Amino acid sequence: MRADPFSEVDANRLSQSKYSVFRSVESLASMTIADRSGDGNLVSIRDLVFSRDERKIFDGIDLDIRRGKVTAIMGPSGTGKTTLLKLIGGQLRPDRGTVVFDGKVVHEQGLRDLYALRRKMGMLFQTGALLTDIDVFENVAFPLREHTRLPESMIRTLVLMKLQAVGLRGARHLMPAQLSGGMARRVALARAIALDPMMIMYDEPFTGQDPISLGVLVKLIRDLNHSLGLTSVLVSHDVHETLSIADYIYMISEGKIVGQGTPEELDRSASQFVAQFVHGLADGPVPFHYPSDADYAGDLMGPVKRRPGARH
Amino acid sequence: MLQGWGIWALGGVQRIGRAHIFLAHVLLGLPGLLLRLRLLVREMYVVGVLSMLLIAISGLFVGMVLALQGHNVLSEFDAEQSLGVLVAASLVRELGPVVTALLFSGRAGSALTAEIGLMKATEQLSGMEMMAVDPIKRVVAPRFFAGLLSMPLLAALFSMVGVLGGYFVGVGLLGVDEGAFWAQMQAKIDFEEDIINGIIKSLVFGLIVTWIAVFEGYDAVPTAEGVSRATTRSVVYSAFAVLGSDFVLTALMLRGE
Amino acid sequence: MHSRVVEIWVGLFVGIGFLALFFLAMKVSNLGELSSSREGYTLFARFENTGNLKVRAPVSMAGVTIGRVKSIRFDKATYDAVVEMRIDPQYDTLPEDTSASILTAGLLGEQFIGLTAGALETYLKDGDQLELTQSALVLEQLISRFLFNKAEGGDKKADASAAAESK
Numbered sequence: 057m058r059a060d061p062f063s064e065v066d067a068n069r070l071s072q073s074k075y076s077v078f079r080s081v082e083s084l085a086s087m088t089i090a091d092r093s094g095d096g097n098l099v100s101i102r103d104l105v106f107s108r109d110e111r112k113i114f115d116g117i118d119l120d121i122r123r124g125k126v127t128a129i130m131g132p133s134g135t136g137k138t139t140l141l142k143l144i145g146g147q148l149r150p151d152r153g154t155v156v157f158d159g160k161v162v163h164e165q166g167l168r169d170l171y172a173l174r175r176k177m178g179m180l181f182q183t184g185a186l187l188t189d190i191d192v193f194e195n196v197a198f199p200l201r202e203h204t205r206l207p208e209s210m211i212r213t214l215v216l217m218k219l220q221a222v223g224l225r226g227a228r229h230l231m232p233a234q235l236s237g238g239m240a241r242r243v244a245l246a247r248a249i250a251l252d253p254m255m256i257m258y259d260e261p262f263t264g265q266d267p268i269s270l271g272v273l274v275k276l277i278r279d280l281n282h283s284l285g286l287t288s289v290l291v292s293h294d295v296h297e298t299l300s301i302a303d304y305i306y307m308i309s310e311g312k313i314v315g316q317g318t319p320e321e322l323d324r325s326a327s328q329f330v331a332q333f334v335h336g337l338a339d340g341p342v343p344f345h346y347p348s349d350a351d352y353a354g355d356l357m358g359p360v361k362r363r364p365g366a367r368h
Numbered sequence: 369m370l371q372g373w374g375i376w377a378l379g380g381v382q383r384i385g386r387a388h389i390f391l392a393h394v395l396l397g398l399p400g401l402l403l404r405l406r407l408l409v410r411e412m413y414v415v416g417v418l419s420m421l422l423i424a425i426s427g428l429f430v431g432m433v434l435a436l437q438g439h440n441v442l443s444e445f446d447a448e449q450s451l452g453v454l455v456a457a458s459l460v461r462e463l464g465p466v467v468t469a470l471l472f473s474g475r476a477g478s479a480l481t482a483e484i485g486l487m488k489a490t491e492q493l494s495g496m497e498m499m500a501v502d503p504i505k506r507v508v509a510p511r512f513f514a515g516l517l518s519m520p521l522l523a524a525l526f527s528m529v530g531v532l533g534g535y536f537v538g539v540g541l542l543g544v545d546e547g548a549f550w551a552q553m554q555a556k557i558d559f560e561e562d563i564i565n566g567i568i569k570s571l572v573f574g575l576i577v578t579w580i581a582v583f584e585g586y587d588a589v590p591t592a593e594g595v596s597r598a599t600t601r602s603v604v605y606s607a608f609a610v611l612g613s614d615f616v617l618t619a620l621m622l623r624g625e
Numbered sequence: 626m627h628s629r630v631v632e633i634w635v636g637l638f639v640g641i642g643f644l645a646l647f648f649l650a651m652k653v654s655n656l657g658e659l660s661s662s663r664e665g666y667t668l669f670a671r672f673e674n675t676g677n678l679k680v681r682a683p684v685s686m687a688g689v690t691i692g693r694v695k696s697i698r699f700d701k702a703t704y705d706a707v708v709e710m711r712i713d714p715q716y717d718t719l720p721e722d723t724s725a726s727i728l729t730a731g732l733l734g735e736q737f738i739g740l741t742a743g744a745l746e747t748y749l750k751d752g753d754q755l756e757l758t759q760s761a762l763v764l765e766q767l768i769s770r771f772l773f774n775k776a777e778g779g780d781k782k783a784d785a786s787a788a789a790e791s792k
Contacts, residue, residue: 147494147497147498174497174498175499175500177498178498179495181491181494181495182491183491185490185491185492187492188487188490198499199499199501202499202500202501203500203501251499409631409632410628412635412638412639413631413634413635413638416635416638416639416642417634417638420638456653460649460653460654518638520642521638521639521641521642521645521646522642524645524649525641525645527645527649527653529645531648531652531653550652553653554652554654554655555655555683557653557655558655558681559650559654562654563649563650563653563654566649
């Protein structure tokens with residue numbers, strides 16, 4: 057059925073770009089060789105508003121993800137970076153605004169079309185999200201078995217190729233519970249590229265890794281992006297690793313984009329927040345102290361009041 | 369206070385609504401499942417085969433106790449020959465379907481809830497969605513239909529082993545006449561009114577127990593605590609729902625006579 | 626676990642399940658008999674009173690069950706009950722003057738139809754009617770008759786003792 061998956065994907069990209077409505081002139085100007093389709097942005101987000109439980113997580117965000125580039129989205133914990141990935145993947149619906157992936161408005165697709173869109177994106181979850189009841193080989197084979205009717209021999213070849221790409225061909229008989237965190241993420245990465253997607257979204261890939269597996273992951277993300285012509289979206293708060301591989305970076309804080317640019321631009325940025333985040337300062341626009349209604353001296357000397365939430 | 373009750377009630381109604389939409393979604397997974405019977409067989413193993421021993425042993429003891437207690441009462445009226453009727457009627461009409469459903473929810477139902485809940489907590493379901501695989505059709509539907517199919521078979525196994533247990537105790541230990549034991553049973557137990565109704569009951573209970581189990585797992589708060597709460601809820605709600613619907617079904621079946 | 630082992634176990638499970646269903650149908654319930662009762666032939670009998678007789682009650686002769694009651698109807702013209710019986714095919718030599726009575730198993734047990742063979746050489750055929758019947762004994766009638774007799778007897782005794790006293 058799919059004798060040459062690579063060429064078919066390319067054909068897909070070309071055919072879909074014909075319907076692409078959202079072309080921006082500025083991105084056309086900055087087109088590179090990787091932009092084979094002519095539209096520089098694979099994902100464009102316009103005026104995105106999303107709130108959960110009365111709390112506004114995004115308040116009017118505009119964001120573009122260029123084809124063939126590594127785009128990073130950074131910000132303090134709890135700013136909803138993972139939520140942004142879920143909005144791109146269509147697992148959540150925005151309250152306002154649009155998310156366009158490859159020329160299609162994600163949340164306006166029916167279930168069938170949405171699933172067709174998702175086959176063009178891979179996602180790497182923080183925990184790997186491997187299926188725990190089947191081994192590494194079957195995990196990587198899972199999307200192939202679900203979406204194609206390839207003969208067993210071809211599935212075996214493809215799976216071993218993907219596992220070789222992440223350096224875990226020898227671990228194919230292990231169960232997910234036997235893998236370290238870094239290995240689980242690499243297997244998940246092999247699974248994410250099994251169907252040769254156009255884009256991979258990485259959700260906090262560096263969190264809680266030792267320096268060696270950190271190095272492996274950084275190398276893998278960079279290499280895969282170049283060798284497979286992928287577009288990568290990276291969500292992280294690990295400044296050093298992210299700056300080392302990202303082509304373009306967005307900084308999000310309190311529902312707004314507070315800074316953007318190439319790593320060099322951000323390093324030299326005049327924005328106090330960006331400076332605080334990039335250089336890891338304890339105090340700045342994000343204060344060290346949680347806001348308090350009385351000043352310190354008044355709080356210490358003042359009368360003892362029973363706290364409403366106290367248990368006694 | 370009153371407002372709290374209102375919110376609680378609204379939340380409950382909302383949950384019930386979600387459970388029904390969920391069920392409809394699961395049922396839509398049937399055609400896809402028929403093309404991949406291997407998935408169903410795998411879940412039948414987990415849900416059915418692994419419950420078989422528990423159900424058989426429980427059925428044996430329930431049947432033996434029924435024979436002991438029944439003999440004790442019947443001998444006062446010199447009606448020991450009716451022991452077979454008593455054991456078989458209790459098992460086929462009530463104890464078979466009900467006790468099997470309760471044991472099934474404790475053994476298989478709670479395991480289903482925990483498994484699906486953990487898959488949700490570890491983002492496996494989310495991961496499937498992002499791989500363009502519908503987790504309700506791929507994960508939930510096979511487990512649901514496996515439970516639905518296993519329940520009547522397990523209930524029949526329970527009743528059969530129970531009748532045999534009653535036979536061993538009644539005829540073997542207490543000296544009830546073997547011919548009378550079987551003959552009276554066959555004369556009084558009606559195929560349509562008793563056996564078929566018992567199968568209908570066990571099908572309904574199977575639907576209720578597996579539905580609650582998979583829904584609680586899918587709807588669980590995706591944390592370790594949330595999953596453990598969902599597992600408890602799954603067993604408790606199943607027990608309530610089984611006993612309640614048993615009353616309704618029995619009333620309907622008796623009125624139909 | 627290997628998928629082949631899983632498949633074998635599931636096959637075994639389904640097999641045992643169906644075996645249990647078959648056991649319940651044939652050994653525990655009356656399905657085994659019902660199938661044979663589809664064959665056989667039908668006899669009718671009229672009773673003044675069928676008492677507690679139920680459909681599917683046994684029809685027995687000399688204590689052996691040879692058939693089942695198939696239906697009980699009320700005849701508007703004669704105010705009788707018409708009982709339809711299915712007799713198993715192997716019992717095809719019932720004399721034409723066979724009589725039917727409604728009997729009770731034990732003191733408070735179920736009621737059934739007892740047939741008593743006659744002496745004729747010709748046999749009953751499908752659709753024939755039994756002419757000699759005896760109705761069910763109704764407990765209330767029995768008791769009232771018993772009390773009536775007792776009261777009569779008691780009066781005589783009372784009269785006798787009164788007469789003796791007066792002597």
